[in-house]
Amino acid sequence: MIIDTSGPPVVPAKQVADFKPSLLLGEHSLCPGCGEPVALRILLEVLQELDIVQRSIGVVGHGCYGSFVRIMDVDVLQCLHGRAPACATGIKRVRPGVAVFTLQGDGDMANEGLQEVLHAAARGENITCVMLNNGVFGDTGGQQTATTVLGQRTKTSIDGRDPEAHGYPIPVADLVASLRGTAYVARGAVSTAAGVLQAKRMLRKAFQAQLDGAGFSLVEILTMCPTGWFVPTAEGPAYQQGTMEQTYGIGELVTR
Ligand SMILES: Cc1ncc(C[n+]2csc(CCOP(=O)(O)OP(=O)(O)O)c2C)c(N)n1
Ligand code: SF4
Ligand SMILES: [Mg+2]
Numbered sequence: 298m299i300i301d302t303s304g305p306p307v308v309p310a311k312q313v314a315d316f317k318p319s320l321l322l323g324e325h326s327l328c329p330g331c332g333e334p335v336a337l338r339i340l341l342e343v344l345q346e347l348d349i350v351q352r353s354i355g356v357v358g359h360g361c362y363g364s365f366v367r368i369m370d371v372d373v374l375q376c377l378h379g380r381a382p383a384c385a386t387g388i389k390r391v392r393p394g395v396a397v398f399t400l401q402g403d404g405d406m407a408n409e410g411l412q413e414v415l416h417a418a419a420r421g422e423n424i425t426c427v428m429l430n431n432g433v434f435g436d437t438g439g440q441q442t443a444t445t446v447l448g449q450r451t452k453t454s455i456d457g458r459d460p461e462a463h464g465y466p467i468p469v470a471d472l473v474a475s476l477r478g479t480a481y482v483a484r485g486a487v488s489t490a491a492g493v494l495q496a497k498r499m500l501r502k503a504f505q506a507q508l509d510g511a512g513f514s515l516v517e518i519l520t521m522c523p524t525g526w527f528v529p530t531a532e533g534p535a536y537q538q539g540t541m542e543q544t545y546g547i548g549e550l551v552t553r
Pocket of ligand 1: 333358359360361362378401402403404405406429431433434435436437442
């Protein structure tokens, strides 16, 4: 269904409840239909439900989600592009009692800093990495990333990603899962209500692995970017289901 946004809605929207987590201090400024605020919401809910807000530190990369640092009531620092797992390693080693997590995009984790996450995983660092994968460098205008799926249109692959010219997408969660230092690795998606709940359960298990001292955990979450994908806002979830979710698959890859 295409929602006509050219004028005010015919039937005014009715707010049935306030679902905003109390750790959110304000409204986000991301595009309508963006999946990243949904992922942030479940991340904050998990921190709250595990009662670790007061002893959590987030390390945020660079991307559209970077603006969350202003509206999340959690201690965070922002480091150089792609370097979050290294910063998180340092924090965790100095403050082992703190729950340390990264919040990164596919461009940040898979392009700018793939070595960082792979080495952190191989070392078995007791941290939790979260990658929001929308298959584009959303913040800089929607260029192709290492995770852009074949056929996907981006600003730098306007006719669709072609393996001859652009190579094949990198499945980050699968790469990380192949390393022995990992305790929990999963890939979720926020394109349906059930998917959101499943992704939340994955985040909870990842943080629980860290709290248990089990080793490195990672959750890759596929998130809609209708702006960068050149698809109408309301078609973002269906586009994601038919493309990225088919390529990567959803589920748990490592549970120990
Ligand atoms: C070293 C460095 N290179 C490039 C940039 C520009 N840059 C900022 S955000 C960004 C895109 C990040 O994409 P992603 O992590 O996928 O996040 P998204 O915007 O898609 O949520 C880039 C390339 C930068 N800030 N620093
Ligand atoms: S460009 Fe994409 S990732 Fe960035 S806010 Fe808009 S929809 Fe979200
Ligand atoms: Mg991205």
